Amino acid sequence: MHKTIENILPMLRRFAYSLTGNAADADDLVQTTLEKILTKGVPAEVDVTKWAFKVCRNVWIDEFRARKVRQNAVLKPELQESQSIDEQQVFDSKEMLAHVNNAMNTLPDEQRAILSLVAVQGMSYKEVASSMEIPVGTVMSRLSRARTALLDMMKPYRIGAGA
Template identity: 85%
Template sequence: MNKPIENILPMLRRFAYSLTGNPADADDLVQTTLEKILNKGVPSGVDETRWAFKVCRNVWIDEYRSRKVRQNAVLKPELQEPQTASEHQQFDHKETLAHVNKAMNTLPDEQRAILSLVAVQGMSYKEVASAMEIPVGTVMSRLSRARVALLDMMKPYQIGAGL
């Protein structure tokens, strides 16, 4: 890789977190991504950052089902510790985040990945199109559908500003 890994790592970790919604799973995803990149290398003439995002997305798709099983086990009420009155506000924030993660997980993979790259990573439509090897118009339409779907799913929780 021409760029040092430490320059790509923070962006890759944010992207992985936006896909998984869980810091531990994001770390696992980044580690697996880096292992694949270091073992197989980056094709010549390909931007290392874009390649890292593509590999990360593909690894995540491969591991999506196992991650979802782990996530469902964590969300079961019988596995949660009892909440105290002082934890009420923190619980509300965690509950809201859980609703956002659940809504994100219901989006089709293509929409979720594009929403993550644009909203979390701050990539331009052109950069996303290049990284995912799709036309810019496809990025725009998938992003629009993802935003509308996410806002509709979040209406019962009265959230949605900034998406």
């Protein structure tokens, strides 16, 4: 079991980051998730990867509801006086990522989790439905609403977007 958990750590960390919005909280979330999995185990005949994502999501929801702090935990990079074109592009990318993280944080929990699993982790709709114990149609509708809302929130930040 430990080898399988080691194999899913990078995916689990990316998922945790997509939920929390910052690396420190993501690391804490992964640690708590792994503690729960190692303490309580994985039910028989359950895919470890799906179980880990489910436990991670549930831990995040519990902590989110208890503290309500993670929504404002996005770091913004500082602009330095002398920057090359490459540095400006890096800054613009980081700034765009901060806007995306802020927009993701405004989505309802269910939409954010599904968008993260599909877009960040590359899971299929069927895999998401199975891990979240909801119908595939619900995954599709929540994903559609999440994408639409995210696109609407990001319109002011798109390259070449008019006022």
